[in-house]
Amino acid sequence: MKRKRLLLGLVSGLMTGVLLTGCGPQESGSDGSESEKSDKLVIWEDKEKAIGIEEAVAEFEKEHDVTVEIVEKNYAQQLEDLRLDGPAGSGPDVFTMPGDQMGSAVAEGLVKEIAVDETLQSVYTESAMQSQMVEGKVYGLPKAVETTMLYYNKALISEEELPEDLEGWFNYSKEVRQGEQYGLLALFDQTYYANSVLSGYGGYVFGKNSDGTFNPEDIGLNNEGAVEGANEIKRFYDEGLFPSGLVGEQGINVIESLFTEGKAAAIISGPWNLEPFETAGVDYGIASLPKLSNGENMRAFIGVKSYNVSTFSKNAELAEELVKYLSSEEVSKIRYEKTKEVPAVKALAEDQEVMESDASKAIAEQSQFSDLTPGIPEMNEVWKPTDAALQTIATGKSEPQEALDQAVKSIKGQIEANHGGK
Amino acid sequence: MQHRKVALLLSIVPGFGQFYHRQWLKGLLFLLITISFFIAFKDLLNMGLWGIVTLGTEIPRDNSIFLLAEGLIALIVIFLGLIVYYLNLRDAYKTGVMRDNKQTLYTLRQQYEHVLLKGYPYLISGPAFLLLLFAVVFPILFSFAIAFTNYDLYNSPPAKLVEWVGFSTFKEIFTVDIWRSTFFDVLAWTIVWTIVASTLQVALGIFLAVVANQKEIRFKKLFRTILVLPWAVPGFVTILIFAGLFNDSFGAVNNDILAALGIDAIPWLTDPNWSRFALIMMQGWLGFPYIFLVTTGVLQSIPEDLYEAATIDGASVFSKFRHITMPMILLSISPIIITQFTFNFNNFNIIYLFNAGGPAVPDSTAGGTDILVSWIYKLTMQSSQYALAAALTIMLSVVVVSIALWQFRKSSTFKEGA
């Protein structure tokens, strides 16, 4: 017994000794990371988009005498990877992400503020620039904008025949619907696509405060307009104008193949389909989205992809330089030619050459009637419940009002749970 | 003063106790180990211990989470060091006792042999336990530590430092309505899932083994091979294939099979109840071959004369099954059956790969088919609710461990006297 106590005493004595010597890092944080500048930059570019910046990067390397490594990674995934790779030192200096992740990125401190003056800001379209700002600070520069648009198969329907509004498409779809043949197809069971209808009738995701910021407490997804919009959507499903229960995440692949196989006359999709359709050799045309039955335009979400500087960059100044260079008018134009991503540069939108393409015309046109995908962290909580509600509407399992009320309730609960009191 | 006390006191500096006993080589060994320990781990111990207490003081220099992990590693290293230290003290003391009792001390060679003999089991299992310490214990310590911090989306490095907050996360699980209701929903489904899916696969496996092993059945080998196939194909592959087959709109189950039978398409992925049903069926498919294999082995080992005797007594096929086959099977494979339950309780892959825990359901932050593990995974990886996920992990562990402990008590494997 006595021996044990003696041992214990000795051991704990040693413990305290170790603890006392443990007094943390010797030097303060002002130096350290900043001083060890590397002459190498890493940029994470979106999948299959590196081809658009290769030339520009080579130019940049020459001018600044650095090596820049380009790594391709799905752009929606990059922020998640940065969380681990950043602190580990295996992260990028420059990366790209969708605008709606900006809120989280800033809250977690993964993205670095950059110095962008008014003149530089005015190069880009206002909404695109807006997506890069949180509380008045700029965290990146827009790389490309996306909205949804209407693709039509010229073999099935000519430009003149295109119905003007959704009502017209409804009737057209009814006419041509037989066997495996469809008129207009859209992924209205997903928030991203359905929102263009809902908000055209007056629904909205988050209301705005007087200073233009989003108010996560004001959710307009179950107001009168939203329900009216949902009813409009429901008709397409009720009449069997969409393939039985075209629902779920795989939907995008489904309407893609139906369109390429000539089984659908028109689909609503984004610019990411441009290349696949071209490769598949479809003779397609592009137009902006049809009007709604109430005469309003469909209000699609604008998605902004951006170049941002990682907080963990050891060479942030140069990285910032690279961001500015890659988002410049000159490089944006090359990028557009190579990757068909529509740049957010105002001057290019007026450029004859760029405007010649139907896609950029459609996107530019659509952008006027569209809202930015909200970039506050609370937006994370919107997608899933709303998708679920739309799915139950699409499959006829519940009525729009009921389903949307439920969704909003879920969203509010989620926001309270994940963002409450913060 | 007795030798044992002197030696013990001197051993505060490792090796000196041994020097006192004139065991120079051993003493030197202890001393060297101690010195190299401090040289090798000086930085780790310094930073780690400071980090685990403060979780960092300055942004962006300090990353709380990294500091916490380093601190835990430092604690493990200290733990290992203390074991050596303890051995040092014990050795000096014991040798001292021998001297006090006027016994002759071991020679070097004797000592070496003694260590080899007494320490043999430790020697051969030591490396494995070292590995376990880092692969199993360290992550668990980390989870436990995280549960007592405020680590979430709004308190995460590099923007913010993480702080120790005590039990407040646990409190949140029971006081915030949506967390509480989600927790109990998920818990309920996890229990149902574990029981139903495990029972199904076990029952199916036993049933098919009995059917396929009847004496009269021909092509036994062929049937056996086919029935074992689901076990031979990697599970993650099969689950992803099933996810495709069950696709509401374009999966073969709806379009080919049910359509051929004249049944309307079933919302496998969008209706929670159908999703659950599909999952249980799939787990039956995936899990029965294992039981089938084992049961087949048991069946082949049941002595034939048991049945013959029963036949003479006029027992029917069914009563032979009930009174001979079934008890034999249950007796021999019950430990395996238990592992099936624990496996399904933590069966993350099938839930996540099939439908990512979906579909979404109202009044819940988890999906309709989420079990506790997949919910924890989603909280960590998707909602950045790290502390909450860790707190749930702890609560979950308490449940699992107590059930398992109760089971182990009943099973005999760890009783002595084997």
Next chain:
Amino acid sequence: MRNRSRLIRLTLSYGVLIVMSILILYPLAWTIGASFNPGNSLISTSIIPKNPTLAHYKELFEGSASLPYVQWYVNSVKISFFTMIGAIISVSFTGYAFSRFRFKGRKNTLTIFLLLQMIPQFSALIALFVLAQMLDMINSHWLLILLYIGGLIPMNTYLMKGYMDSIPMELDESARIDGASFTRTFWQIIMPLSKPMLAVVAMNGFTVPLGDFVLSSVILRTTEAYTLPIGLFNLVNEVMGASYTTFAAGAILISIPIAIVFLLLQRNFVSGLTTGGTKG
């Protein structure tokens, strides 16, 4: 009377077996069919493709930067193989220690580890990442192998100990009397007799890395370092550009060799499992 009930029983039995066989073979056949279908999505996929194509297999072997399938395959086989070897070695040692020696902590350590292992570790993925970083072993297959082995030890030691307990003690006692060391007894007596259980441990060791995409995707950060589960999961899961058919082709190439090995070794597994799991 007897014959009739026998007839009914046999008919029913064959019926059950045939129905089950169809249920098992159908998804597998469907996957084979899908891998030969042109296009990417599920929609026009059928068991017997109208225009069969080898395009997906070709794509896998082209080795583009985003789909280095052959590299993944090599990685996976390597990781599985060394995990298997490591598991066999460490588990047979620990199994031997727990089965044959009475040492302090014997009764409780293994139980404790078995219990600890049931605790899900998802909230600690970051910790393992930090560990990898401290060791400078991010993207290291060896670290992953060590972690897998660590995870495999408790359950398999439990099984191995059970099996070794069924080997009569007299055998090694007589060897000891003849002057054989512990290690020699282990290699010459225990190991050869434990073959069926070694097969089970080998199987567990080989399949665990093939079923994991969570831990591996935390440690392995670049496409070239991926294993098949991560790679194939990404193929199906990418919201845009998911490719079911390519996945099917990739899945078949991994499943067939494994299935063959399994079927060949199943006899060993059966005797290992029935003895190891039951004897105590």
